[in-house]
């Protein structure tokens with residue numbers, strides 16, 4: 001069976017690193033992106049070169065994960081170009097630093113539309129293709145959550161943490177719903193990882209020292225370390241694992 005991996009938010013950070021590593025494992029890859037046309041095009045070329053031996057194909061699809069029509073189109077285009085999605089990594093996400101007293105309804109709506117509703121709608125589309133109940137052959141889904149969901153996030157991150165808490169709850173419920181239909185669903189909770197999402201803040205040496213002192217392993221993570229965990233959860237090596245939250249966080253953190 002052709003394994004078709006759709007990665008949302010795939011043109012940078014954890015999503016991009018997963019695409020590179022998945023290519024040499026023989027996945028055909030649909031790489032979703034929102035604004036990064038140049039990076040997406042380059043990554044598709046890299047992924048095709050890396051996957052050449054394994055016969056992997058790659059395409060890039062521009063679509064906004066905060067919009068239902070874009071999500072539906074993205075799944076249709078993937079099916080047309082590569083075949084039905086068998087594996088899904090929901091990596092698209094945004095973070096927003098704001099204290100509760102500074103909450104703004106529009107900012108909260110964007111945060112939840114991207115991190116929660118969009119992810120849930122991607123799971124809906126994937127379930128329709130993967131479920132044995134709908135004629136599919138099963139599949140595996142990994143939702144990128146965050147360690148923020150466990151402790152409510154670091155200072156100023158309560159809204160972001162709430163979106164990731166929603167991802168974890170949804171993952172558990174969805175996993176139970178489709179467990180007998182051949183679909184595994186897990187969430188992966190990175191701790192602080194050096195990507196574009198965090199690099200500006202981590203350039204500040206005092207901030208980085210403070211963060212690293214709060215992590216038992218004493219360092220932030222690398223995107224590749226999260227990608228490897230995601231690929232393991234997606235693989236048959238995790239065949240009996242569903243509805244789980246896997247922490248990839250150097251031992252967690254103290255606030």
Ligand SMILES: NC(=O)c1ccc[n+]([C@@H]2O[C@H](COP(=O)([O-])OP(=O)(O)OC[C@H]3O[C@@H](n4cnc5c(N)ncnc54)[C@H](OP(=O)(O)O)[C@@H]3O)[C@@H](O)[C@H]2O)c1
Nearest residue numbers: 009012013014034035064065066092093146192193195197
């Ligand atoms: N880095 C960390 O410390 C950390 C820790 C825990 C969890 N996470 C989670 O890991 C995931 C990946 O983040 P990352 O660290 O790899 O950072 P990143 O490089 O900023 O990746 C996030 C990607 O999501 C895309 N994206 C955002 N909104 C989108 C939308 N509406 N539609 C489609 N794509 C969208 C971004 O593209 P555009 O820039 O074009 O919008 C970007 O390519 C996120 O869900 C994040 O919450 C990260």
